[in-house]
Amino acid sequence: MSATARKAGFGAALWDYLTTVDHKKIGILYLVAGIFFFILGGLEAMLIRIQLISPNNEFISAQFYNEVLTMHGTTMIFLAAMPLIFALMNAVVPLQIGARDVAFPFVNSLGFWLFFFGGVMLNVSWFVTGAPDAGWTAYAPLSIFSEGHGVDFYAIGLQISGFGTLMGGINFIVTVVNMRAPGMTYMRMPLFTWTAFIASVLILFAFPALTVGLFMLTFDRLFGANFFDPAMGGNAIIWEHLFWIFGHPEVYILILPAFGVFSEVIPTFAKKRLFGYSSMVFATVLIAFLGFMVWAHHMFTVGLGPIANSIFAVATMAIAVPTGIKIFNWLFTLWGGSIRLTSPMVFALGFIPTFTIGGMTGVMLASAAADFQYHDSYFVVAHFHYVIVGGVVLGLFAGIIYWWPKMFGTMLNEKLNHWFFWLFFIGFHLTFFIQHFLGLMGMPRRYWKFLPDQGLDLFNLISTIGAFFMAVGTIVFLYNVIITQVKGVKVSGDPWDARTLEWAIPSPPPFYNFKQEPLVRGLDPLWIEKTEGNGKIQPATPLGDIHMPNNSFVPFMMSLGLFIAGFGVMFQGTYWVLAVIGFGITAGSMLYRSFKDDLGYHVHKEDLEDEKGDGSNG
Amino acid sequence: MADNTNSNEKQLYYRKKHKEEMKHHILTFAMMIAFTLIAFGLVIAEVSALFTIPIILVLAAVQVLFQLYYFMHMNQEGHEMPALMIYSGIFAALLTVLALATIVWW
Numbered sequence: 001m002s003a004t005a006r007k008a009g010f011g012a013a014l015w016d017y018l019t020t021v022d023h024k025k026i027g028i029l030y031l032v033a034g035i036f037f038f039i040l041g042g043l044e045a046m047l048i049r050i051q052l053i054s055p056n057n058e059f060i061s062a063q064f065y066n067e068v069l070t071m072h073g074t075t076m077i078f079l080a081a082m083p084l085i086f087a088l089m090n091a092v093v094p095l096q097i098g099a100r101d102v103a104f105p106f107v108n109s110l111g112f113w114l115f116f117f118g119g120v121m122l123n124v125s126w127f128v129t130g131a132p133d134a135g136w137t138a139y140a141p142l143s144i145f146s147e148g149h150g151v152d153f154y155a156i157g158l159q160i161s162g163f164g165t166l167m168g169g170i171n172f173i174v175t176v177v178n179m180r181a182p183g184m185t186y187m188r189m190p191l192f193t194w195t196a197f198i199a200s201v202l203i204l205f206a207f208p209a210l211t212v213g214l215f216m217l218t219f220d221r222l223f224g225a226n227f228f229d230p231a232m233g234g235n236a237i238i239w240e241h242l243f244w245i246f247g248h249p250e251v252y253i254l255i256l257p258a259f260g261v262f263s264e265v266i267p268t269f270a271k272k273r274l275f276g277y278s279s280m281v282f283a284t285v286l287i288a289f290l291g292f293m294v295w296a297h298h299m300f301t302v303g304l305g306p307i308a309n310s311i312f313a314v315a316t317m318a319i320a321v322p323t324g325i326k327i328f329n330w331l332f333t334l335w336g337g338s339i340r341l342t343s344p345m346v347f348a349l350g351f352i353p354t355f356t357i358g359g360m361t362g363v364m365l366a367s368a369a370a371d372f373q374y375h376d377s378y379f380v381v382a383h384f385h386y387v388i389v390g391g392v393v394l395g396l397f398a399g400i401i402y403w404w405p406k407m408f409g410t411m412l413n414e415k416l417n418h419w420f421f422w423l424f425f426i427g428f429h430l431t432f433f434i435q436h437f438l439g440l441m442g443m444p445r446r447y448w449k450f451l452p453d454q455g456l457d458l459f460n461l462i463s464t465i466g467a468f469f470m471a472v473g474t475i476v477f478l479y480n481v482i483i484t485q486v487k488g489v490k491v492s493g494d495p496w497d498a499r500t501l502e503w504a505i506p507s508p509p510p511f512y513n514f515k516q517e518p519l520v521r522g523l524d525p526l527w528i529e530k531t532e533g534n535g536k537i538q539p540a541t542p543l544g545d546i547h548m549p550n551n552s553f554v555p556f557m558m559s560l561g562l563f564i565a566g567f568g569v570m571f572q573g574t575y576w577v578l579a580v581i582g583f584g585i586t587a588g589s590m591l592y593r594s595f596k597d598d599l600g601y602h603v604h605k606e607d608l609e610d611e612k613g614d615g616s617n618g
Numbered sequence: 619m620a621d622n623t624n625s626n627e628k629q630l631y632y633r634k635k636h637k638e639e640m641k642h643h644i645l646t647f648a649m650m651i652a653f654t655l656i657a658f659g660l661v662i663a664e665v666s667a668l669f670t671i672p673i674i675l676v677l678a679a680v681q682v683l684f685q686l687y688y689f690m691h692m693n694q695e696g697h698e699m700p701a702l703m704i705y706s707g708i709f710a711a712l713l714t715v716l717a718l719a720t721i722v723w724w
Binding site for chain 2: 177206237241305308
């Protein structure tokens with residue numbers, strides 16, 4: 001038996017995933033967890049839409065509606081979109097830059113398990129005194145005075161998963177800076193790697209604001225601090241600032257990698273190199289830069305004064321410029337291309353007009369004076385669903401379908417993918433386009449009920465019908481995933497006839513990725529070799545031993561410790577014992593990790609020579 | 619031996635370079651101690667707070683830069699990316715503080 005091919009039973013496979021430090025397997029873990037939470041958030045969305053199907057509906061109670069609404073937003077942003085972004089980053093970025101793994105495989109695993117336990121913690125709240133009910137933004141002072149432990153779960157759950165995200169971001173910065181293959185200069189990096197890199201930088205700078213805000217919220221609620229209580233000399237507006245100093249870069253953390261996906265998909269299926277590559281990189285960096293000076297556009301009605309409002313309004317409108325550069329670059333890439341309408345490409349083509357509509361309503365909302373009319377109405381709901389669903393979700397599904405063969409070695413059924421797209425896309429526009437008008441007619445967001453005969457009945461009904469289309473579309477996708485994996489028909493290393501480095505190795509790649517470090521001769525390295533070489537990436541180094549990290553169960557234990565400790569801190573009294581046990585487990589795991597010399601192992605050259613194939617196109 | 623000459627030259631070069639680095643280290647170390655003494659001296663001498671506070675802040679900033687550039691080797695090659703990240707982080711943090719100071723606390 002060769003050193004690299006092993007067959008294992010279910011228990012062994014489970015243990016393998018619990019302890020893995022391989023970026024490809026962590027990518028799969030993120031994908032599975034992300035899709036699970038996406039379904040959960042989707043069910044919550046369905047409850048909201050069913051409640052609003054008709055006026056004065058009593059389908060769910062007001063309190064439960066608040067909880068469902070809060071958890072829908074929180075779950076979709078933190079527990080579905082973020083991990084799915086990390087799923088693609090893990091699965092693709094190391095392969096695109098010709099690396100054998102991320103810079104810190106152990107930290108990568110720790111990042112996943114922290115996110116996962118944070119997400120589980122948030123959802124445990126359903127069974128213990130009720131879920132958070134102060135909206136996904138948890139504005140003080142409502143979040144301070146919200147009864148029960150819902151908002152405590154919000155603060156501590158997000159804190160734990162936020163640690164994981166921060167670690168993931170740092171890991172990808174270091175990976176992209178230090179682990180690029182010979183010849184892979186910054187300006188030869190594929191756009192997805194670029195956007196993942198910039199998104200990681202945004203994570204590094206934006207998440208600390210959330211960490212600070214959540215700590216203050218936790219201390220206010222659990223330990224008698226008064227950061228946000230005006231009666232005690234606190235200031236409720238500070239929470240809003242901290243939340244949006246994090247929150248606005250967060251939307252760019254989500255959308256930039258989605259832009260990256262489309263910048264990979266469109267050139268591949270238009271059979272042309274990306275139009276204006278360097279301007280795409282420039283626009284990405286510019287969006288990130290401007291993203292830090294626009295947060296107060298969420299707070300125009302707070303009363304910051306006309307000067308502050310104007311500054312933030314202008315900065316916000318400025319972001320439309322780099323985004324516009326990107327839209328035009330995609331259009332020019334399509335121009336004169338030989339276009340193949342595969343499902344990722346159809347998602348990309350659906351994305352361009354949808355996202356442009358979201359961008360236009362964004363500029364409308366950016367004008368501070370007009371925003372006083374739109375604020376907290378369904379117009380805002382329609383706007384951010386156009387950019388998040390029309391941008392991020394379409395991007396994520398395009399990416400998942402596009403890289404599915406690379407992650408699993410199988411190909412999702414194209415026909416079902418098209419069905420998924422059309423059901424989801426039509427359903428999306430039915431649900432949310434009409435919400436612009438609901439908002440303009442004055443329907444406020446987050447309300448449990450609306451009254452009959454105010455002209456809102458029909459549009460709400462149409463919106464709910466659209467939501468059912470989206471649900472059916474998602475079910476088609478899940479069905480597709482199941483039948484594809486059950487059939488398990490293997491595909492080649494390069495089923496899309498693509499351009500970048502990850503397609504030069506078999507699908508799924510061997511655990512060490514590249515047998516020899518690849519030599520990168522330019523942008524779209526595989527395409528260069530296809531048109532100017534023999535279609536295979538040339539190695540930059542001779543065959544040698546490969547140094548690999550050992551699997552470890554420690555990240556799981558560290559995260560489990562914080563998860564247990566969270567309950568102790570929350571319920572206090574006799575439950576403090578849980579905090580002692582939990583922090584004990586975490587600290588003990590860290591000590592164990594510090595004192596144990598884990599130098600990894602080597603895959604030997606002789607064993608690599610025994611492997612079939614040369615590590616290039618399978 | 620022939621190839622030893624080459625490495626001798628290299629050795630001489632590095633010895634000279636290290637000597638220079640050592641000089642810089644000692645110089646900055648002495649200056650940092652002096653700065654600390656000045657800071658304490660200003661407080662002990664009960665100079666007006668309006669003067670003392672900005673001076674102490676400036677001295678602190680310079681000491682941080684000494685620390686980063688001379689003792690943590692940011693003055694050497696290959697530290698462009700860490701420098702870029704540090705300055706971007708400082709920029710983001712300053713922006714936050716500036717905005718909060720002007721719109722919330724002023």
